[in-house]
Amino acid sequence: MEDAIRLIDVKKTFDGKEFVLKGLNLNVKKGKLTAIIGFSGTGKSVVLKHILGLFQPTSGRVEVLGKDVSQLSSDDLTKFRCNFGVLFQSSALFDDMTVLENVCFPLQEHRRNLLPNQVLEIASKKLRQVGLDPKHFEKLPSQISGGMQKRTGLARALALDPEILIYDEPTTGLDPILTEMVDNLIVETHKHREGVTSVMVSHDLHAAFRIADEIVMLDAGRVLLCGTTEDFYNADNELVKKFVSKGMRKENSHT
Amino acid sequence: MIIEYFRNFVKEVGDIFLFLVNSVRLLFMKPYRILEITKHMEFIGNQSLGIIILTSLFTGLAMSFQIYLGFKIINAVNLVGPTVALGISRELGPVLTGLIVAARAGGAMAARLGTMRVNEQIDALDVMGVNTKQYLISPRIIAAVICMPLLTAVFDFVAMLGSYFLVVHLVELDGAIFWQRIRDTLEARHIYEGLIKSAVFGLVFALVCSYRGFNTVGGAKGVGEATNKGVVQSMVSIIILDYFLTNMIRIYYVITGTG
Numbered sequence: 001m002e003d004a005i006r007l008i009d010v011k012k013t014f015d016g017k018e019f020v021l022k023g024l025n026l027n028v029k030k031g032k033l034t035a036i037i038g039f040s041g042t043g044k045s046v047v048l049k050h051i052l053g054l055f056q057p058t059s060g061r062v063e064v065l066g067k068d069v070s071q072l073s074s075d076d077l078t079k080f081r082c083n084f085g086v087l088f089q090s091s092a093l094f095d096d097m098t099v100l101e102n103v104c105f106p107l108q109e110h111r112r113n114l115l116p117n118q119v120l121e122i123a124s125k126k127l128r129q130v131g132l133d134p135k136h137f138e139k140l141p142s143q144i145s146g147g148m149q150k151r152t153g154l155a156r157a158l159a160l161d162p163e164i165l166i167y168d169e170p171t172t173g174l175d176p177i178l179t180e181m182v183d184n185l186i187v188e189t190h191k192h193r194e195g196v197t198s199v200m201v202s203h204d205l206h207a208a209f210r211i212a213d214e215i216v217m218l219d220a221g222r223v224l225l226c227g228t229t230e231d232f233y234n235a236d237n238e239l240v241k242k243f244v245s246k247g248m249r250k251e252n253s254h255t
Numbered sequence: 256m257i258i259e260y261f262r263n264f265v266k267e268v269g270d271i272f273l274f275l276v277n278s279v280r281l282l283f284m285k286p287y288r289i290l291e292i293t294k295h296m297e298f299i300g301n302q303s304l305g306i307i308i309l310t311s312l313f314t315g316l317a318m319s320f321q322i323y324l325g326f327k328i329i330n331a332v333n334l335v336g337p338t339v340a341l342g343i344s345r346e347l348g349p350v351l352t353g354l355i356v357a358a359r360a361g362g363a364m365a366a367r368l369g370t371m372r373v374n375e376q377i378d379a380l381d382v383m384g385v386n387t388k389q390y391l392i393s394p395r396i397i398a399a400v401i402c403m404p405l406l407t408a409v410f411d412f413v414a415m416l417g418s419y420f421l422v423v424h425l426v427e428l429d430g431a432i433f434w435q436r437i438r439d440t441l442e443a444r445h446i447y448e449g450l451i452k453s454a455v456f457g458l459v460f461a462l463v464c465s466y467r468g469f470n471t472v473g474g475a476k477g478v479g480e481a482t483n484k485g486v487v488q489s490m491v492s493i494i495i496l497d498y499f500l501t502n503m504i505r506i507y508y509v510i511t512g513t514g
Binding site for chain 1: 286374375376378379381382383384385386
C-alpha cells in the first residue's frame with residue numbers, strides 16, 4: 001500500500017546539543033488511521049509538527065503525499081497545507097468568530113470562487129455532519145462546551161475536504177464520556193472518508209487500540225514498535241509491556 | 256556577558272527588521288486584506304479617539320498655563336499661542352499620541368497575538384494554509400501607519416482649543432491676537448513634520464508589539480511578558496526616535512534651504 005507520509009532518518013535538535021528525534025523512520029499508509037503513542041516527552045508532537053511543516057528537520061527527509069516538505073518554499077508550503085485538516089488539543093477555535101464563522105473561514109480563504117451563501121451552506125453541512133445542533137451555530141466558542149468545541153474544530157478541519165486529517169491529542173483533558181464521543185467521532189469521520197489518511201497523536205492507549213488501524217509507539221525520539229493492537233499485546237519489549245499494562249489499567253479504573 | 260548581550264540585541268534588531276520587510280512585502284501580495292485593515296483601523300483609530308481628545312485637551316490647558324506663567328515674567332504673554340502651537344504640532348502632539356496609542360492599541364495587539372500563539376490559533380492558521388504574517392501582522396502595521404497621523408491631527412486641534420480656552424477665557428488675553436500670532440508663526444510644514452513623525456511612531460509600535468506578541472513563548476506568563484516588553488520597547492523607541500527624527504528634519508530643511 002502506498003505511503004501518504006514518510007519520515008526518513010529524521011533528526012531534530014533545538015539547542016544543537018540534545019536530539020528530540022534521533023533518526024526517526026516512520027511510514028503512514030494512505031487511507032489508514034494511524035495512532036502515534038508514547039510516554040510524555042518522546043517527541044510525538046514534534047513528529048506532528050514536522051509532518052505539518054511547522055518544524056524543519058535538522059537532518060533527514062519528511063515526505064508528505066510524495067513531496068519533501070522540508071524543501072518547499074514558505075509560499076509553497078502555505079499552499080501545500082491545504083491538504084491537511086488538523087484538530088488541535090485545545091480545538092484552537094478563533095475566539096472572536098462564531099462557530100459558523102470558524103468553519104466558514106478556511107472556505108473563504110481557499111475557495112474564493114464560492115458565493116457567500118454557498119460557503120454558509122457547506123459550513124453548516126460540515127457542522128451537522130459532526131453532530132452539532134444548528135442552534136449553536138451563532139454562538140462564540142466560549143459559549144459552548146468542550147465537546148462542542150471539539151466538534152466545531154473537527155468541522156473546521158474537514159471544511160476543505162483534506163487528504164490528511166491530523167488529530168493532536170484530541171481527548172487529552174476530557175472526561176471519559178466526552179473522550180468516547182470524540183473517539184467515535186474520529187472513527188465515523190475516518191469511515192465516511194475513503195482514501196483519507198488520518199494520524200492521531202495521543203497517549204490515550206485505550207483510544208488508540210480501539211480506533212487505529214496501525215499504532216506507532218515512540219520512545220526517546222525513535223520508533224519503538226509499529227503494528228496492530230495484537231502486535232502490542234504480544235510484544236516482548238519491556239517498555240511496550242509496561243506502557244500497555246499501565247495504559248490499560250488506567251482505562252479500567254476509569255470504567 | 257556584554258558581548259553576548261550586544262550579539263542578542265543585534266540579532267533581535269535584525270529579526271524585527273526582517274519581520275517588517277516580510278510584512279510590508281506581503282501587504283502588496285494577494286489576497287489583499289482590506290477588511291482586516293479596516294477592522295484594525297477601527298480599533299487603533301476610532302477606539303483611541305476618546306482618550307486622545309481627553310488627554311490633548313488637558314495637555315493644551317496645562318502647557319498653555321505653564322508657558323503663560325513663564326512668559327508673564329518677561330512680558331511676552333502674546334507669544335503663548337504660537338509657542339504652544341509649535342510645541343504641540345512638532346513635538347508633543349506626535350509623541351504623546353504615539354505613547355498613548357502604543358500603550359492602548361500596542362498593548363492590546365501584543366496581548367491578542369500572544370494569546371493566539373499560546374492557544375494554538377496561529378498554528379491553526381498556519382496549517383490551514385493561511386499566511387499568518389499577511390493575515391495578522393501586515394494589516395495591523397498599515398492600520399497604525401494610517402491612523403496615527405489622523406489621531407495626531409485630532410490631538411493638535413483639540414490641544415489648541417484647550418490652549419485657546421485657557422488663554423482667552425481663563426487668563427483673559429485677546430482672542431484675535433492669539434490666533435493672529437499663531438498664523439504669523441505656524442506654517443503648514445510644522446504640522447506635516449509632526450504628522451510624518453507620528454506615522455513613523457505608528458510603524459514602530461505596531462511592529463514591535465506585533466513582533467513580541469507573534470513570537471510569544473510559554474503560557475499566560477509569556478503573554479504578560481510579551482505585552483510588557485512590547486509596550487515598554489515601543490515607548491522607549493518612540494522617545495529616542497523622536498530626537499533623531501527632529502534632527503533629520505532639521506538637516507532636510509538646511510539641505511533644501513527651507514529652514
